Amino acid sequence: MKLATGTTLITHGQLIDGTGLAAVPDAALVIENGRIRYAGPAAQAPAVPPDAQRLDARGGTILPGLVEAHFHATYFNIAALEDLDIKYPVEYVSLLASVNSRLLVECGYTAARSGGCLFNVDVWLKKAIEEDLIPGPRLATSGREICSAGGLMDWNPEFRKIGMEGLVFIINGQEEARRAVRSLVKDGIEWVKTYPTGDAASPDLNDHHTLCMTFEEMHAVVATAHNHKLKVTGHCRATEGIKNALRAGYDTLEHGTFMDDEALDLLLARDVPVVPALYFEKASILRGPEFGLPQVVIDGHQETLEGGAESARRILRAGGRLGMGGDYGFGWNPHGDYARELTFFVKDVGLTPLEVIKCATKTGAEIMGRGAEFGTLEAGKLADVLVVDGNPLADIAVLEDRAKFIAVMQGGVIKAGQLAKAFPTVVTKEKK
Numbered sequence: 001m002k003l004a005t006g007t008t009l010i011t012h013g014q015l016i017d018g019t020g021l022a023a024v025p026d027a028a029l030v031i032e033n034g035r036i037r038y039a040g041p042a043a044q045a046p047a048v049p050p051d052a053q054r055l056d057a058r059g060g061t062i063l064p065g066l067v068e069a070h071f072h073a074t075y076f077n078i079a080a081l082e083d084l085d086i087k088y089p090v091e092y093v094s095l096l097a098s099v100n101s102r103l104l105v106e107c108g109y110t111a112a113r114s115g116g117c118l119f120n121v122d123v124w125l126k127k128a129i130e131e132d133l134i135p136g137p138r139l140a141t142s143g144r145e146i147c148s149a150g151g152l153m154d155w156n157p158e159f160r161k162i163g164m165e166g167l168v169f170i171i172n173g174q175e176e177a178r179r180a181v182r183s184l185v186k187d188g189i190e191w192v193k194t195y196p197t198g199d200a201a202s203p204d205l206n207d208h209h210t211l212c213m214t215f216e217e218m219h220a221v222v223a224t225a226h227n228h229k230l231k232v233t234g235h236c237r238a239t240e241g242i243k244n245a246l247r248a249g250y251d252t253l254e255h256g257t258f259m260d261d262e263a264l265d266l267l268l269a270r271d272v273p274v275v276p277a278l279y280f281e282k283a284s285i286l287r288g289p290e291f292g293l294p295q296v297v298i299d300g301h302q303e304t305l306e307g308g309a310e311s312a313r314r315i316l317r318a319g320g321r322l323g324m325g326g327d328y329g330f331g332w333n334p335h336g337d338y339a340r341e342l343t344f345f346v347k348d349v350g351l352t353p354l355e356v357i358k359c360a361t362k363t364g365a366e367i368m369g370r371g372a373e374f375g376t377l378e379a380g381k382l383a384d385v386l387v388v389d390g391n392p393l394a395d396i397a398v399l400e401d402r403a404k405f406i407a408v409m410q411g412g413v414i415k416a417g418q419l420a421k422a423f424p425t426v427v428t429k430e431k432k
């Protein structure tokens with residue numbers, strides 16, 4: 001991904017740097033050749049050359065580009081899970097993923113960690129983004145997911161003889177777990193996504209208190225993945241599944257829904273980040289009836305919502321780390337609504353806006369293993385910046401309103417927002 005050349009000075013706004021520190025009023029951000037040179041009070045900003053680009057934050061806010069920590073580029077606002085493995089061929093899924101990637105940037109998200117993808121789309125999507133062929137987030141890729149036979153993702157009845165080649169490896173035992181990871185190694189992915197537990201979406205056979213993989217299978221996944229420098233995460237709702245994942249050496253947990261004291265201790269001992277992806281539960285409750293979700297499923301989502309909110313509060317209060325990601329790409333939780341997760345965590349879970357912004361920036365970059373490169377507005381880091389005409393500390397929901405985005409920048413290049421077309425020189429310059 002190209003960096004801007006020259007100098008850009010952003011002023012007339014408060015600065016939230018993403019570290020969790022209080023906002024700096026009347027701040028300045030100086031960007032030089034795509035990297036942050038200075039972030040702090042305007043009064044102490046270094047002098048910039050006369051030909052520097054000047055960007056007026058209009059009394060709004062300068063903050064790091066957001067990081068979506070559980071992104072499904074290949075999910076196409078599906079109304080039924082079954083659509084994922086039979087509705088579209090890889091060709092169309094790839095095009096949809098490209099559209100979703102651009103939308104993510106337009107929504108103020110400059111980076112994303114994938115929570116699993118169809119076929120091997122992520123790896124090639126990332127290549128197209130990195131080569132500036134299409135706009136999209138700095139991406140940490142995932143691939144086909146791993147679930148044991150009879151588990152949450154193994155929904156096709158045997159008589160249909162339908163495989164799951166594009167969606168998930170259905171495994172039996174440690175040998176097949178290792179085989180699946182080795183295929184993913186060859187695919188070139190970074191994150192292995194697994195299904196240690198079930199979900200409220202599958203109340204009959206694999207509900208949210210059910211295990212879908214054995215500890216031995218999970219451990220085989222981790223050992224093989226770590227040997228090849230891949231990271232492992234998993235869909236973890238049931239308490240025992242969370243503990244299995246932590247003991248097996250998982251690098252992050254998705255959801256981390258039902259945590260007891262022992263699970264929390266295991267989590268904190270290794271400082272494993274959790275991505276609750278919790279607004280999905282509320283969306284399922286609010287809009288489930290309109291999509292025909294059965295009452296037993298909606299009741300399960302209510303239990304998951306309450307358990308997940310309590311666990312998220314406990315993790316953060318105990319000094320643990322949360323990433324903000326939302327599992328967007330379902331009919332009732334569509335692409336484009338990404339920042340609803342942030343509003344939800346302030347209004348329903350009870351975190352402060354500053355805490356939520358830190359989770360959605362600094363922690364997101366740390367989950368990607370790139371905390372030294374971006375995620376906060378500090379000297380030396382990539383200028384991945386969101387400039388908003390509003391104050392998210394007073395109303396976090398301003399981050400849901402794309403019309404209020406003045407600029408979304410990656411490496412100092414304005415990719416979206418109102419000024420995206422007003423600054424063509426930045427892109428033109430760097431092509432020299």
Ligand SMILES: [Zn+2]
Pocket residue numbers: 070072115116327
């Ligand atoms: Zn997901």
